[in-house]
Amino acid sequence: MLQAMGHQTQVAADGIDALRKANAFQPDIVFLDLSMPKLDGYDTCGVMRAQPWGTKVFVVAVTGLEPEAIRQHPRGTEFDYYLRKPVEFSAIQELVAWQQ
Secondary structure: OOOOOOOOOOOOOOHHHHHHHHHHHOOOEEEEEOOOOOOOHHHHHHHHHOOHHHHOOEEEEEEOOOHHHHHOOOOHHHOOEEEEOOOOHHHHHHHHHHHO
């Protein structure tokens, strides 16, 4: 749907793949599932934030957890925003529009 709206997107199957693609793509917004295989969303976000481009990217945690549970994790405060599953596409549209 984001591509149909004219946005360039990349999809990753796990945290390692997400890092590889994000380093090459250097996105403006990243939606990270916290339960990704190989490297969870918390650690993936931490590694992204350590990159020169990672200080500017808007990182959204996508999870079934309450935002307060995420913030209590040692790396939970590195996220800019939290979306609880199931995520409505309108919420994603609003975030993308807000970041433009």
